[in-house]
Amino acid sequence: MMNAEIVLQLSPEEEELANKREELARLQAVLADRELVLADLRAELAAFDGRYLREVGVLYAELDEWNARFAELRAEKAGTPEAQAEATEARAQAEESYSAAHSEAAKVQPVALSPELKKLYREAAKRVHPDTAIDDADRVRRERLMKDVNLAYGKGDEDALRRILVSLDNSPEEVRGLGIGADLIRVLRQLRLVKDRLTAIDIELTALAGTDIALLKAKVDIAASQGLDLLAEMGVDIRGRISAVRKIFDQSTGGEARA
Amino acid sequence: MNESNSPGYLVPSTKSALRNADRASLAARGLADLRSRGTAESMFRRAMMFRHDSPNGRKHRHECIKLLQYTLALDPGHLTAQTLLGIEYSERGIEMNEARGIVLLQDAAERGNTHAQFSLAYSFLHGKGVPQDILKAVEWFRKSSENGFGIAQYELGCLLYDPNFKSGQNDYGKQIGSTKDNLREAAKWYQKAEEQGEEWAAYRLAHMYRHVSPRSPQKAEIWARKGNELRHGDDFRSHSRRNASDVFSRMLGGGVCPSIDKSTEIEARISMAAEQGDPDALIAIGHLYERGECISTAVGWYDRAAKRGNSDALVKLAWFYFDGKGVLRDRAYAFELFRCAADQGDFRAQLQLAWMYENGIGVGSNKQIGRDLTRKTEETTNTDRLRELASMYSRGCGVERSEKKAAQLYRKAAELGDSFAQYILGNSYEQGEGVAKNYKMAASWYRKAAEQNESSAQYSLAILYLDGKGVAKDVDEAVRWCKKSAEQNDVNALFLLAQLYESGTGVPQDVSHAIEMYSKIQESSWATGEMLKDVFRALALIYQSGEGVPQDLVEAASWYRKAADEGDVEAQWNLGLMYCNGEGIPKDFFEASELFRKAAEHGHVSAQWFLGVMYQNGEGVAKDFIEAASWFREAADQNDADAQYALGLLYETGQGVPMDMEEAAEWYGKAAGHDHADAQTAFSRMRHMRLD
Numbered sequence: 003m004m005n006a007e008i009v010l011q012l013s014p015e016e017e018e019l020a021n022k023r024e025e026l027a028r029l030q031a032v033l034a035d036r037e038l039v040l041a042d043l044r045a046e047l048a049a050f051d052g053r054y055l056r057e058v059g060v061l062y063a064e065l066d067e068w069n070a071r072f073a074e075l076r077a078e079k080a081g082t083p084e085a086q087a088e089a090t091e092a093r094a095q096a097e098e099s100y101s102a103a104h105s106e107a108a109k110v111q112p113v114a115l116s117p118e119l120k121k122l123y124r125e126a127a128k129r130v131h132p133d134t135a136i137d138d139a140d141r142v143r144r145e146r147l148m149k150d151v152n153l154a155y156g157k158g159d160e161d162a163l164r165r166i167l168v169s170l171d172n173s174p175e176e177v178r179g180l181g182i183g184a185d186l187i188r189v190l191r192q193l194r195l196v197k198d199r200l201t202a203i204d205i206e207l208t209a210l211a212g213t214d215i216a217l218l219k220a221k222v223d224i225a226a227s228q229g230l231d232l233l234a235e236m237g238v239d240i241r242g243r244i245s246a247v248r249k250i251f252d253q254s255t256g257g258e259a260r261a
Numbered sequence: 262m263n264e265s266n267s268p269g270y271l272v273p274s275t276k277s278a279l280r281n282a283d284r285a286s287l288a289a290r291g292l293a294d295l296r297s298r299g300t301a302e303s304m305f306r307r308a309m310m311f312r313h314d315s316p317n318g319r320k321h322r323h324e325c326i327k328l329l330q331y332t333l334a335l336d337p338g339h340l341t342a343q344t345l346l347g348i349e350y351s352e353r354g355i356e357m358n359e360a361r362g363i364v365l366l367q368d369a370a371e372r373g374n375t376h377a378q379f380s381l382a383y384s385f386l387h388g389k390g391v392p393q394d395i396l397k398a399v400e401w402f403r404k405s406s407e408n409g410f411g412i413a414q415y416e417l418g419c420l421l422y423d424p425n426f427k428s429g430q431n432d433y434g435k436q437i438g439s440t441k442d443n444l445r446e447a448a449k450w451y452q453k454a455e456e457q458g459e460e461w462a463a464y465r466l467a468h469m470y471r472h473v474s475p476r477s478p479q480k481a482e483i484w485a486r487k488g489n490e491l492r493h494g495d496d497f498r499s500h501s502r503r504n505a506s507d508v509f510s511r512m513l514g515g516g517v518c519p520s521i522d523k524s525t526e527i528e529a530r531i532s533m534a535a536e537q538g539d540p541d542a543l544i545a546i547g548h549l550y551e552r553g554e555c556i557s558t559a560v561g562w563y564d565r566a567a568k569r570g571n572s573d574a575l576v577k578l579a580w581f582y583f584d585g586k587g588v589l590r591d592r593a594y595a596f597e598l599f600r601c602a603a604d605q606g607d608f609r610a611q612l613q614l615a616w617m618y619e620n621g622i623g624v625g626s627n628k629q630i631g632r633d634l635t636r637k638t639e640e641t642t643n644t645d646r647l648r649e650l651a652s653m654y655s656r657g658c659g660v661e662r663s664e665k666k667a668a669q670l671y672r673k674a675a676e677l678g679d680s681f682a683q684y685i686l687g688n689s690y691e692q693g694e695g696v697a698k699n700y701k702m703a704a705s706w707y708r709k710a711a712e713q714n715e716s717s718a719q720y721s722l723a724i725l726y727l728d729g730k731g732v733a734k735d736v737d738e739a740v741r742w743c744k745k746s747a748e749q750n751d752v753n754a755l756f757l758l759a760q761l762y763e764s765g766t767g768v769p770q771d772v773s774h775a776i777e778m779y780s781k782i783q784e785s786s787w788a789t790g791e792m793l794k795d796v797f798r799a800l801a802l803i804y805q806s807g808e809g810v811p812q813d814l815v816e817a818a819s820w821y822r823k824a825a826d827e828g829d830v831e832a833q834w835n836l837g838l839m840y841c842n843g844e845g846i847p848k849d850f851f852e853a854s855e856l857f858r859k860a861a862e863h864g865h866v867s868a869q870w871f872l873g874v875m876y877q878n879g880e881g882v883a884k885d886f887i888e889a890a891s892w893f894r895e896a897a898d899q900n901d902a903d904a905q906y907a908l909g910l911l912y913e914t915g916q917g918v919p920m921d922m923e924e925a926a927e928w929y930g931k932a933a934g935h936d937h938a939d940a941q942t943a944f945s946r947m948r949h950m951r952l953d
């Protein structure tokens with residue numbers, strides 16, 4: 003009788019632990035969703051950045067190249083330190099624009115983020131999340147895995163996500179059982195970490211939305227909803243400027259430029 | 262001006278190096294370039310320019326649509342732009358995309374834009390881009406009406422009052438129903454629409470009072486009158502008053518012309534007279550209804566006068582039956598009516614009868630009778646009648662238009678000694694209308710009329726003497742005739758005389774005399790708006806220059822203001838300059854820019870250029886290179902060297918336009934061709950660069 007009562011009635015610590023575990027599970031689900039939102043935004047912006055660099059960035063790079071050549075020509079003719087400084091600056095700009103326009107970022111293609119992919123990501127994020135690690139070694143492992151998860155998601159690689167999930171299934175069972183007090187402390191710490199991560203995600207989302215590329219994307223999206231291809235329009239503008247600079251350059255060099 | 266604001270000659274490399282000293286990322290550069298295209302509002306304004314001034318139709322519409330799209334891309338909350346774009350898509354038939362238009366309209370309508378609500382309702386009413394749906398049309402008309410849109414209120418009234426009236430669809434009536442509540446609501450919306458100046462709403466209200474119980478002919482009358490007033494505005498009121506005073510003076514035996522202030526009293530007297538069956542009064546009222554397009558009512562009034570044997574009314578009535586306006590067309594009856602009038606000696610009716618005989622209309626064809634009648638009519642020696650006949654021929658009114666025939670009849674009247682006909686004939690010779698151009702003949706007929714104190718002829722003769730056309734040039738003679746005409750308060754003569762006094766031509770220079778003439782013109786009721794503009798501007802110039810009177814800039818500014826308000830472009834430009842310099846008025850760049858804009862929109866080249874400069878410098882307006890470029894272009898296209906140079910500068914530096922050295926060189930070259938020194942320097946500099 004007494005024993006049965008003890009089994010049925012949880013001690014206050016146990017009750018607290020159960021409550022906190024429940025809350026942790028709920029927040030981990032929320033966190034997985036938020037990670038997904040963040041990953042989606044990152045993927046979208048990366049894809050847009052790629053398109054922008056391929057369609058417009060290369061034109062800026064071309065414009066800067068001609069500007070640099072022209073500045074160098076002027077410096078050669080004028081020979082003044084100011085002209086030389088201008089030429090150096092223009093060349094530096096041209097190189098920077100070139101490497102930006104031909105960077106890895108420019109190769110990113112839009113990915114079809116299928117519902118299946120999203121489901122896999124949510125599942126993987128929930129189970130891998132570094133913030134739920136039991137100790138430091140575990141956290142390092144989870145951080146590495148989370149990076150892989152994000153990378154696979156960005157590429158739309160469902161198989162990679164599945165492999166990660168399988169490897170998690172095969173890893174040894176979580177070690178626990180150091181007593182209720184220690185468990186409670188660990189759960190409370192995990193809760194704290196999950197909440198911190200949620201705040202961090204919100205901050206990052208806000209920051210991402212305020213980046214130049216995001217602002218640019220917003221404008222391009224709105225224009226697209228009006229039936230305008232803003233990137234194409236920008237391209238026309240820059241091409242006009244390139245041809246203007248080229249004309250002056252050609253005129254200044256005579257036949258040289260063509261040769 | 263250009264000196265201080267010239268952005269200086271920056272070659273592109275220097276410029277981009279300066280701009281990118283902090284090495285903005287490529288995305289940041291894209292954003293900055295997009296922003297430099299202008300604000301949503303400036304895009305919208307440019308779109309409106311293309312929407313209203315579309316001499317080239319399609320291309321401009323295309324431009325307008327594109328600019329509206331940009332406006333929306335920059336400011337998705339710009340509902341007016343969205344609505345206009347929706348209308349362009351769905352109604353204009355160009356870039357036809359009804360479904361897309363409807364999406365835009367629907368969205369703008371749901372976000373509360375009254376114009377969009379109206380257009381959407383209209384689309385539902387006529388099934389444009391959406392399935393026809395009368396109930397949805399009513400719903401959206403109602404929303405727009407509740408937001409106070411007058412036309413929507415009128416349309417809604419019409420749908421509720423008589424659903425088949427607007428739509429021509431019979432089953433609409435069944436869908437909406439025609440309950441008492443609907444009628445009450447229709448009346449409510451009609452009244453609201455009338456308050457907003459929708460004249461047809463007033464007519465429809467009058468219709469309701471006439472045909473729907475409880476009927477009230479009095480109220481119908483009141484509403485019809487209101488409709489007339491709205492339809493014709495002040496113009497109609499003054500006309501009906503003039504008409505009323507004519508009738509009144511005729512009733513009093515002529516010669517009396519009561520002042521306009523008495524018009525109400527006159528109107529009251531007319532209705533009294535009409536009740537007693539006075540034909541002139543009956544015709545006057547019929548005329549009011551005719552002007553108000555209430556033709557069938559007008560016919561009723563004319564009919565009453567015609568039954569009393571009035572020939573004017575008979576002719577009027579005959580024409581309504583002849584044309585089938587307001588009544589069923591009945592040409593045989595029209596013929597009878599014309600004959601009644603002709604029997605009373607009405608020559609218009611005689612001419613019409615002759616024509617009907619010749620062409621066999623309303624009566625068996627009989628060319629002989631027709632020709633005889635025409636001859637008989639024109640045989641008259643009554644000069645008033647001859648003049649009126651001539652005027653019918655020259656206007657092609659009731660007869661086939663023939664200037665030659667008109668000139669013949671004028672000559673007949675002129676030879677019979679009618680001074681006005683002599684003047685007209687002189688004018689025909691001067692203009693070569695119906696006769697060969699002949700200044701000698703013109704002068705001789707003008708002189709005959711002038712000697713009979715015909716003031717228009719005296720003025721015209723003065724002009725011939727001034728120009729030495731048809732007579733030996735003789736300034737003294739010109740002044741003599743001009744003075745005679747001016748004594749009779751002929752406004753043209755007064756104006757000419759004022760100018761002679763101002764310049765001291767043929768008279769001693771006397772500006773105070775000129776001012777006196779100008780004030781006489783202002784008092785005259787014959788002065789047209791055009792003439793008043795000239796008078797205001799002339800007075801402003803006198804006070805501004807201070808020649809002959811003490812210079813008074815305050816006075817000058819106030820005259821310019823009057824002329825500018827009348828729409829005088831030159832005055833707008835001058836007043837704008839005074840605001841810029843703070844002459845006679847406090848310095849005010851904003852006011853100046855508004856005046857320049859008005860003048861510029863009417864094609865004033867200097868104002869276009871100056872407005873461009875103001876946009877370039879951000880004086881009186883927000884700095885906006887795109888606006889600056891568009892005004893420079895307007896002026897440059899009209900060959901203004903300053904504007905061509907300024908436009909060249911913008912192209913060279915890529916401000917407000919894409920950078921383009923060839924365009925720049927072209928505009929510099931054009932300006933240089935007009936001896937513009939800065940442009941010549943710039944042009945040779947660019948040529949030098951090419952040769953370099």
